[in-house]
Amino acid sequence: MASLDPLVWIVSLVGCSIDWLLTRNWVKILFVAVPTFLLTILTGLVWWGGGIDQDTIAEKYELLGRAETSGWEGKLVEHFTSNKQKKDGTDQRQPASEQEAGQESPSSADVVSQAEQPGQAEQAEQPESQPAEAEGKRPEYMVSQYGELLFRRVQLVRPTDESQFVVGTTLIQRGAIAQGQKILRNIAPDDKVGLPKAHAIMALSYLLQYTKTQDPELVTLLTHHSEASIPWEHTPKDVLYLAGDINWQKRNVDRALEIFQTAAERYPDLYPFLSQRYTEAKKSDQAKAATESGINYYKGLLEKNPTDAKTRVMIAQLLGSSPEALAEAEELLRQAPEGTSEDQALLTRTISEIYRVRFSNYVRSLEGEKPTDHSLLDKALEIDPENPLVGDQIAMLVRDRLDPSKKLQKHLKDLLDSGKASPTTHAIMSEFYLARKQEATDNGRIDEASRLTAEAIKQLEAVFKASPMAVKYSNNLAYLYMESNRLDDALKTARTTLDVLQRSGMQGAEHVDELLDTLGWIYQKMDRSTDAVSAFELALRFNPNRIDSREKLAALYRKLGNDGVAEAHEQAIEAIKKAAQEKAEQEKAEKEKAAQEQSIENSDQPAENQQPESAQQPANESKSDEVPTDPSADPAASPGDSP
Template structure:
């Protein structure tokens, strides 16, 4: 095709080009005999070609002669399709218009005008998935069309391609540095890339061009709002409204800000003001309906939501109305609306899935599964139906089957954030934490404002000990949706774990005002009061949480903690055992019971509780870890190692259990096996500082692989910079490499953290001796031998001590 295109563009004078080809010097035998290249037959007076035996020169000349005609016909055809598309579009028959425009761009993929019209037709049909890529292709084909570039940049921003959006806006500004639209688009790109300063600079430039432009202040308000500057954001939104009181967009943007700030009454007034200007404004009606629902005024929500369905005439609006009917338990009206939507081929799948969901929620699970299975038989790659099936299987604890369906949903539509979220949820339930985190991060890539994913990531990172990441995700969730209770709870929980009790108290106080009957909020307050040593207040909060939600684990754990603090282990045991009679296979309760039994000296019962926990949920890795620790405490090292090995078999990426296998082997004196275990761990994982430290120390003790030992010790130091053990290892490796002057610093730092550790004193004493600091060496070695006369290097310590005492 590329060759044809080149020839088409160059054959303006086909005769001249054909004449340039000379007659060959010799001819074929058939030509000399006068044979024709065609064999013909007569059919009712019509000559028909039966076989065509072309000669090379003839083929070339014919091809060259036909190319201008083909190009001309192609141009005529594409213009004909384009004209027909325009006619259908004018008649509002977009379903036919898209076919004509598609034919035009098929004939000429660089036909930018047709691509733009195709994109616009798709957009009018609300087929945004098809429209958006076409808008971008149209802009690529029409580099000088400003409007096409503006539209493509807007779409890139919506799609999360912020760098690409910034690049297009920058190109527009090179052509016209005072293009306000381009300046505002680049400002939005900077804001999305978390560069509020850059965004503000662009907006300031726009204000220099048009100082009284309402939409510029709307953008300024959005940027200020995103950076957490509520006061400046409100001022910008108010300025936007004052500059253009008749601007519906300005009123709605201000309403959104007020709503996010929890000022629902003021937000409602702004939305109503917008509706007074344009009663049939789609977004204004939708916002009012959702606002009514959020403020528990469901009866008032019906009118604006019905208006949305009537105005838009789009299936999505009718689905939203059906969802409203379901929320207010008007199931018959919801079912009727969904049944109508199911009759339409375009909305069949979504409507059937919604009807199946209604059956499932009503407890008619057989009917629900039958309906959903029928849908999947007809549309086996429907991502929504597959994700729904996965959620149902997960709720029935069929986690392996749920995982298969969730993966199928993502494979069917990798760009579906709900499908990715379902996959994360299933991985989470299977306790596959790394995979769950990966899926939730993919949700955020697809939808950076997905609060539910941000909250889950905060929780999972908190559980894995990454408090900084947990806090970051919680803060992002609150920033995305300031009025979200789950976001505020996630933030409060992260702050409590970090020990930032002041900020945690502020968040919890706001939650208590808004949700006085929330068990989760009372539990958070109980934890706060416990951390402040206000035990009576903590007990009151935990007990209130249990009244509101019987069986609340965090409340039970809080009360057990208070019982133990008050030295009432019997009360704690009675409390847990009472709960276990109601929920005998609840693994977190069993693990809590094991802790209490162990503290009470009942190690056999602790072991029984943990055995029950891992039997109830073989994926409960915490249970295996606790069993292993219990065995180590009892010097049952083979059994402890077996438990850790089971954990590694289930999750080979689990750093802690893999490291513990090496630690136990080393403790048992099986140094070769321990070394191999550590080596395998550090070879496969970059985040195993304990294994790296221990292996480095083993190499140093043996005096081999010292360069590798230094790399390992340095890596461990980077990951756990405050560890006394790692500082000791690093210093010891330097000493073994005859770099005693470098060894002093880390060894002295290690001793500051553990001043009575005989091994560190021994290492430091030898180091001082090597650099000639005899007094310091004598002091360190004398203390080391006094603390532990039988330390591993006792003989070496005595010899060195004798040498520095002379």
């Protein structure tokens, strides 16, 4: 076969190209092509020049707009922050610890606790009804009409991050939230990180929507935007708190503390709250540092304004609960110059709390013995008869069978009868009645048990009315209703709490598995086996090791003819019991080993250095001297988790 020569093809191609060029009428072609080419270049130049002109115009408008809105962002932050750092520097977020004089702090129980900070929802829509704006003059926290006009021109000519931020924020301030979010979403998307300050406004707008709709889907958007807004130095404290609180709920403790630390550094009035969070995370060194920073901050404020009662109270709260600290706090409060009736009431309440804390410390030092001296608590009651935490303290004495004085018992009775008792007082008293009911039941005193059940229900109804999200107490109430054959009331109570938790995105709250187990039992008593199975299965989703739920499920599945699933639950029960037994044996072995090592160590010590065994044993952990301000805080190890 003859081989092909590549040169032949190349030569042929060149020859063809030359023939084509020689046979064209290039004069006519150029006559037509040159004007077309020049027109194309001219069009491109006009387009390019117009773009340069638009960029220049947009830049000039933006420079004028920035000058017009100078300082606006700071005013914006003050407006959007529900708990503003007022002129006196105080903040409504204050620790709830009894060691810090009993003032309340924001709860991390759910996003709603943040969403319901005083005035936040109202403030976000307030601009629409401002008299100043109606007269043509806008409040300082809103961009002036001229400034808004300049940035709207930028939007028309060549939108920039700043113009979109200003226009979008202004729309949200006016109440056009959806339109403002649409613009801001260009620079602060819902699914990735953009401009931090735009994320801050988006977080606030979603928070406003959440307070109105309780839509759980908004929690994801709140989480994203609040996290993405942190780098902005002017991020409102509510957004920083929200970002930290969401991480705290998700058990991302280190990240939550990091955010709270950032918030406190920017807003020093948050140091008391930061100290509380560090304490809860068992980080004592950081808690101490935060407390000292808070004390220094508030002392600086007090030097500038010695008449400020709130600042004195904050310092007193931060000093702690040691005898020396309480004495210093009382002296500081009594040195306050006479002020308004509101200031005097605040100082009186705090001094009353100091005496209550002293009494609590005294009771704790007795290590379970009955107190014989109630003078400190009597003094607290005498100073401020309206102090609700004194009622809580008396209720705890009653619950723990520590025989409060007749004067204190009368005060507690009057408090309960008047309807002025706090939810915590009702919660503690419910535990007292539940414990006595159990004793009566165990001893066969049926009539007494029935009477105590009615008393416990009365107290729990008061707790449920004030806080339906207090799962532990809702469960106790639903159980007692069921036990009293009030099945409709029991079902309504359980369903109400579960619905509230679901709307708040808090389905995984503590004690939810117990409430679901109670709900399953209620359905079972109502002969709604399918619903009962669903409730028990859901309880296992939150706590797979609930043996009682599995036992009820096994019985129900056998009743429904599903022996295979019933057997699977029975096998799981055996596995759980075996694992628990192995764990108990392991812990016992570890304790015995530790005891042997301690014995050897003691035998090696000189005789004069050895102490009696009772002295070597650490004191039993006493109950915290905090009286919780919310029933969900679990006032003590309740006898009524499952009554």
